[in-house]
Amino acid sequence: MVKETGHKLIAQNRRARHDYHIDETYEAGLVLTGTEVKSLREGxxxxxxxxxxxxxxxxxxxxxxxxxxxxxxxxxHSARRSRKLLLHREQISRLIGKTREPGRTLVPLSLYFSDGRAKVEIALARGKREYDKRHAIAEREAKRDMERALRRRR
Structure with missing residues (x-):
């Protein structure tokens, strides 16, 4: 039997970074059934x-x-069932305190295999307002335009 090593990305939630301000991230294990793991291995x-x-x-x-x-x-397994996350007791206590604050939520950012074990990266996040999203898009486009102009000058 060969021990699996490395980091294999399965899924990413790009929308979360657009819709939320990410404050903290945590890596958590997942309690899965055998067929869920096999389905994840298929990506x-x-x-x-x-x-x-x-x-x-x-x-x-x-x-x-x-x-x-x-x-x-x-x-x-059923496709959208609830899945328990494995975190340290101190991390759970910290998350309990933080999620009680108004506007805070926990969102998954990515799902991956780390050394053969399924992990999920969850984030403690605050929701963005519509004008925040527009502002972020405008900043990104301005940065892209500046880089494009600098490339043309060379």
């Missing part, structure tokens, strides 16, 4: 509607779509 998952919440001092991931495994039988 199939979507974090688009995903969010995390805290219930009974445990962190749960909701709305993440991991499609059913194609060779799965009656043991197959």
């Amino acid at each position: 199939r998952a979507s974090l688009v509607d995903g969010f995390a919440h805290i219930h009974d001092n445990e962190v749960w991931l909701e709305g993440v779509h991991i499609p059913e495994y194609s060779q799965g039988t009656w043991t197959n």
Whole structure:
């Protein structure tokens, strides 16, 4: 048996960085069934509607779509079930305090394999207003225009 090493990205939530101000990020393990892991190894998952919440001092991931495994039988999982996240007790306590503040939420940023284990990067985030989003787009375009102008000068 060969031990898997490295970092293999499965899915990313690019929309989260557009819709939220990211304050802190955490790496969490996932409690998965066998068919979910096999489906993830095929590189199939979507974090688009995903969010995390805290219930009974445990962190749960909701709305993440991991499609059913194609060779799965009656043991197959449901695609959008709740999945428990594995974090240290101190991290959970910190998140409980932070998410009680108004406007704070937990959003998944990426789903990946790290040394053969499925991990999710969750972020403590604040929602952006519409004018914040427009401002960020304008800054990005201005930076792109400046770089383009500098390249032309050379």
